[in-house]
Amino acid sequence: MDYKDYYKELGVDKSASEADIKKAYRKLVRKYHPDVSKETDADQRTKALNEAYGVLGDAEKRAAYDDLGRQQSAQGGPGAGGGFRPPPDWGAGFESSGVDDNDFFADLFAHVGGRRRANSNFQMQGEDSHAAISIALRDSYHGATRTIVMRVPEADAQGRVVTRERTLEVTIPKGVTEGQQLRMKGQGNPGSGGAPAGDLYLEIRFEQDPRYRVEGRDVFETVPVTPWEAALGGAIDVPTPSGTVSVTVPPESQTGRKLRLKGRGIPASEPGDLYLLLEVVLPPARDDKARALYQTMAREMAFNPRQKLGA
Structure with missing residues (x-):
């Protein structure tokens, strides 16, 4: 099987702490998540990151992986002898995974999984997962319910990592702002040995709308007016995210004039x-x-x- 450098995949040193590894993974998985990233290889990168963190984020798997790394280095580094050669006692005492020997992660997963099956008391809480959800601006004003489909990694009966789809109902609370994260307890990656699942964090994104621009809790709306409304002033009705409001246009208004409606931004x-x-x-x-x-x-x-320009 070919050796994969999971430390390099996450951009951390081999001496990195558990917290540093988790921080690096979260940063990269947000960047390359297929629901967020515009990179052409985002899906492949996300799978690779999940695979790497699935090992380095687990103390027992990491220890087994580090043993493999030391053995690989002793054999002359990547590519020596046509690939990585496991130590003679690599499979001793472990159940066969039934997977292709070229699948490095599956083999490692099965190896550690065999050790865990021998220890039925092993438990580990599932990792948190992150994704983004796009909503209309008016959803922030009124609240809403959205259905999303998540692609989550999990181990099958043979110990191989597979991806499955999961449908979730998400409640969008009134007053949510862009960039805010909604926590869905227990909806992250599943735990091991009966341990609870991690949490799912959904980052709020507003859908693009040419009428509105949002800065924090403030909302800017472009309102077209006729020349006589601008010149003479008067009351006009304006549709806003919270409903139609009546405002007074001051006389001799020009394009770009700003009318402030206090407290009518994001609630x-x-x-x-x-x-x-x-x-x-x-x-x-x-x-x-x-x-x-x-x-x-x-x-x-x-x-x-x-005239003021001298023309």
């Missing part, structure tokens, strides 16, 4: 504000009547918006 424990950004939109001059109106304005108003 967190400390609500943010909603900022309406006015955008003056001109009626199209598609017919003779419209063009005549524009020509009258040009004659009667004699307005030069570039």
Whole structure:
């Protein structure tokens, strides 16, 4: 079987502590998770990271793996003799895995698994898992329920790591912000020997919407207005994530003017504000009547918006 350098896969030294290994794994698995990453090899990288952490994150597996590493080094390093050669007593006292000898991880998993089967009292809580979930901005205002499908690794009856799909119902609480993590207790990776599963952490992402921009708890919404609404002022109705509101446009408003609606941002424990950004939109001059109106304005108003530029 070919030797795999799991320490290199996680970017840690062989002397790394359990906490350092866990930290490195979490950082990389967030980066390459297929539901988040845009990398073309994200799925393969995630599988490789899960495989590496499945060994290095387990004290017993890591010890067996380190034994393999020392033996591999004694044989001249990677590739010596056409691959890694297990020590003569590697299989002594362990059950056969029934897997291909070229599958390094499966063989290692089966080897340690045999040791665990001999010790029926072995228990280990499952690892936490991480994923991202995209929601509409209005879901943060009102709360929602979403169904997600997770791909989770687990060991089959032969000790090989396989991936299965799991469907979960997720409750989106009112006031959730982008980047916030929702904890789903017991929905992470399964434990060993009857130990409880880890937790699932879902990172909130807002779906792209050209009408809105979000900064923390504050929301910015672009609101189109007519030239006469901007020039003369008046009340207008504006649809917002929390519902339609009536606002007053001040006279002589220009594109870019900002109207603040206090407390109408994301309704967190400390609500943010909603900022309406006015955008003056001109009626199209598609017919003779419209063009005549524009020509009258040009004659009667004699307005030069570039005067301050010296033109």
